[in-house]
Amino acid sequence: MEEISFNTDYKAILERVATIDPLNYARTRNFINGGVSYLSPYISRGVISLPEVARSALHNGPSAQSAEKFIQELAWREYYQQIWQARQAHIWQDLRHPQPDVQRTDMISAIAKANTGIISIDEQINSLFITGYMHNHVRMYLASITCNIAKAHWILPSKWMYYHLLDGDIASNNCSWQWVAGAFANKKYYCNQENINMYTMSTQQGTFLDRPYEQLPEMPIPEILKEGIAIELITKLPNTSLPIIDTSRPTIIYNSYNLDPMWRKDQNANRVLLLEPSHFDRFPVSEKVIGFIQDLSRNIPSIQIYAGEIAELQALYSQSGLATGQAFISKDHPAFNHYPGTRDSYERIFPEVTGEYPSFFSYWKRCRKYLDNL
16 A cells, blocks of 8 residues: 655645545545545644635535535544533543553553554554554554553553654544543444454454454453553754744744644734744654644745744743734644733634534534534
8 A cells, every 4th residue: 555645735735625525535434545535634733724624525525415424524623622622631531431441551562563463553553653644443443452452541552643643633632542442432442353354455364353343342461462661752843043023013823733824824923833842742743743844834934933932932022012912823722722912713614513512423413503504
């Protein structure tokens, strides 16, 4: 299977948005070579918005109904984001109830080393290291093997996966791991070798997952999954100088979740991609991810990249220029509640549907009423 690559040129990204095929997506999305859009890194990094992608799917489908499955998957991301907004730091705790049957809190060595013995899974882990991307179905397989077969708590393995993902989104990542592990759902998600073979186009037999579903919950931890490993997740930020700021103008703050070249593009302002060490100490990402973020930022004219804290930019305005409340403009996001100044809202597919819902399908039932508004 040819490795996917992610062009960071804005025009190329928009061309990819224009090629969404919602019918093919609905038919084939669970297969690792299926018709997925490969837009998640650009959505997660705020280069393109969920409504923009949803409108393209509606435009490309023969009817609104044909695009509904694709838009429903986009709505999962919006649903998880609202959970993060509501729960804030509690997104790092078991959301609904304690994860069942936890026997350990370490990282599984066979997962981290791509040595599970399940060939297609190991290939996909190695592909993650190379490309920064993993098909969503494989992410579920990995979480299930880690949490439900190896009996590990979801937090450290989810941080490991987030570290490598170009499309890393804390809300989607944490909530999805918890959904698989049974901490954010009423049951665990299991996969067996037959299912993996079907959706990865493999034919392997004789693995620890080569058994009926009813046997999986009671099986002992396989030998190959028993060994834990210490992992070090460290972000290597670029060396940068303090940006040159005209303090008579506001500074528009971009970050790893907001790299939209069209946002306030005509405003006379300083523009800074802020990579705060304090943020990446809490939420570390790989060097590949940092490089991807920097490359995407170059679509924004006159952007300056600064690896430092917001307080250091505030200090530039302290002697002269605008008051702090007028000096900074950013987009509202639960990871960046500490930014001063004006905060714009993120564009949402269903702005009419607010608050935390007890399940995705109760949320979707409400959202579905507004499909025609798109």
